[in-house]
Amino acid sequence: MDKVPLILLPGSLCDERLWEKVNVSKHAEVKVCDVSKADTIEGMAKSVLEKAPDKFALAGLSLGGIISLEMMRLAPDRVMKLALLDTNPNPPSLEQIAGWERFIDMENNGQFLDITIKHLLPVLIHPDRRNDETLASTIIDMAKKIGSEGYINQLKAVMTRSDQRPILQTISCPTMVLVGNEDKVCPVHMSEFLTKNIPSARLEVVNQSGHLITLEQPVKVSNLLRDWLKS
Template identity: 45%
Template sequence: MKEHLLLIPGTLCDERLWSHQLKNLSHVANPNVFIPNQGNSIERMAQLLLKDAPENFALAGLSLGGIVAMEVARQAPERVTRLAFLNSNPYGPRPDQLTQWDELINMVKKGQFEDIVEHKLLPNLIHPSRQSDYPLTSTIRDMANKIGPTAYIQQLQAVSTRQDARESLKAIKVPTLLLVGKEDKVCPPPLHEEMAASIKHSHLIILDNCAHLSSIEQPVATTGALYNWLTL
């Protein structure tokens, strides 16, 4: 029987973040997407995933999805067969980040959601060479609009509650993939190198010409890495 695979997208992203993986990993796994757009804490998002998840499953998350995946692994390690953290951050929030997220929440409440997506998120999410890639940028905009401002506020509130996961990562005993874009400014490679040093049975991949949204910036390479991880 094929292994269940749960894929968790990042902030303001939906199943389209994993479109290439959903299509091209279905012969080795049963992939499904859990969108973290309910609950205003990382702990609650993990609880909601576990409530409806299969008894045992492989788990991959990108950015916010990776943070939720770390919490799932902390809450129910016996249910997770393997882990993949893409473009993720194991640290708790910094004071400057909390201030920034409060400012973003205030902007959303003032009706500036589209300005945030266009001028604060897009420039930081994808590689500079892809900023004029209309199919890519339009997908990111469309995902953000589908998730919407209300869920965005919940996601910002949730990430503000995240706990430092570095100690809990040391307890992971299942095969773990760490993947990041070389030019990721949001969750840069040194964070993943640190996680790789803490997690036994981990494998680190750094993708060239890639920033924060690896699964759609470099879909073929990301799918290949996940395939190898699933077939270990």
């Protein structure tokens, strides 16, 4: 069986380790892209498209999902299958923008790692995993690799992103929407909205998981993505 080219897009402050426990290698030729170099969603989407094959399957988590939706706007005919994990299609709220501006202030004051350790970790993962030192260490190490400059790019991108809800009805490729049942960053109702508004999309809620479902429930996510690739 020919393998499908599969592009995986991480979320903010995440690198290829977000996807390393997802096992789809039997069905796909996998490429994880860096999404920390541009400072707009459009710029990030274009940078991925420039390096992508003519046709490919696409999966993105959180920021990666937002970039995926932008790619569907820019080049819908190139995407064979789409998977949106823990994704928010809405424009940023004033409350979100204020919070991200505080994070930029913290970075400028030398408190970059405090953002992940004190502010993000408590809401990123399922409550049962908050004492999981291995998981926490992976998340912190990913943030270190992305670094302050990369994260400021990502913050600028999400702060200026457009309303992506009008894109949803235009998506015609097979689409799967996944979300952790305890996701506090992109709650289940956002994925329900995506599923309702993307023609033929199906929703999968992953139990015992927060926002980072590929790290928290990699076996369940792997099985779902393999089924999606084979469909």
